[in-house]
Amino acid sequence: MSAHSGQKYGMDRTETLTHALRQAGIRITKQRAALLAVLAASDDHPDAVELQRRAEAQLPGISLSTVYRTLTALEEQGVIHRHQFEGTSARFEHANADHHDHMIDVDSGEVVEFCSERIERLQAELAAELGYDIVNHHMVLYVRKQRLS
Known part of the structure; x- marks a missing residue:
């Protein structure tokens, strides 16, 4: 488990993701906050396009490049995992889940x-x-x- 997983800090998923972005030196804009809320609520391995679609429903104006930059930073901070399943685009899930x-x-x-x-x-x-x-x-x-x- 990463030191940034949130369990150590007693944070919920949104706080964990926000903390990780701040640790990476990334500013939390309204668009990123909406994306983090969507990602925090996701338990279904969405890809970047699906995350953008869900976030856009809450707050229009979120670019796919913002989604990719945010996901890359979160992955580098160890709070999400990227999975590249055969024949599909990369999908994401929370890193603090038990092994499965x-x-x-x-x-x-x-x-x-x-x-x-x-x-x-x-x-x-x-x-x-x-x-x-x-x-x-x-x-x-x-x-x-x-x-x-």
Whole structure:
């Protein structure tokens, strides 16, 4: 967990994101404040265009370049993670979430988070059998809903 994650400071998500931007030396404009509020409320891995669309609904005049600059600064501060899933634009999520993996529905683009202790144990066992300790990992499964016959 990053020192800027907010948990250390007892902040909510919006405060955490605002604090991180200030730490990066970025001024909090009305547009950025609207974007931060939208990002703080997001639990669905939006991309930059979707974040801009949501923020524009609250406060018109937010440019896509402002969204990208803000997201880059937040990622550099360690409060959000950028995911580049195969065949999609970069998506973002909060960095203070517990470890989880992702399934991407190849038909809808939906991102589904999951955590399996059984998979975590198996990965550690496989690494150990090959003489390694896992330092970090991220699993992404590309899936399609089962068709009922």
